[in-house]
Amino acid sequence: MAADIGAGSGGQGFGSCCEELQEAMSGEEFEPLITVGDDGVLYMSVGMVELEDEEPGMVDHPVFFCPFCGSGLQTPEDVKAKTGDEDDDDEEEEDESEDKQS
Numbered sequence: 001m002a003a004d005i006g007a008g009s010g011g012q013g014f015g016s017c018c019e020e021l022q023e024a025m026s027g028e029e030f031e032p033l034i035t036v037g038d039d040g041v042l043y044m045s046v047g048m049v050e051l052e053d054e055e056p057g058m059v060d061h062p063v064f065f066c067p068f069c070g071s072g073l074q075t076p077e078d079v080k081a082k083t084g085d086e087d088d089d090d091e092e093e094e095d096e097s098e099d100k101q102s
């Protein structure tokens with residue numbers, strides 16, 4: 001029997017808290033809306049967005065607690081560490097010295 005959890009990345013540990021989450025992640029008869037991303041973060045699709053000239057896209061949001069049993073799955077810090085903290089001010093400061101007022 002194929003008991004593999006269909007996340008593909010393996011070893012994330014998501015779905016080990018309860019059968020409901022495991023089934024929701026590994027759905028064989030439906031398209032799972034709870035999936036582990038390439039970055040190892042567990043995401044839940046919260047809606048669809050229609051894009052002009054493109055296929056409709058899913059809007060994902062990191063899941064911090066299991067929606068079924070309430071177990072903590074990951075923390076915002078985990079997610080930030082895995083995705084790269086985009087809110088950090090690592091970006092080069094914009095030089096606003098070019099003041100061309102006249």
Ligand SMILES: [Zn+2]
Nearest residue numbers: 017018066069
């Ligand atoms: Zn659970």
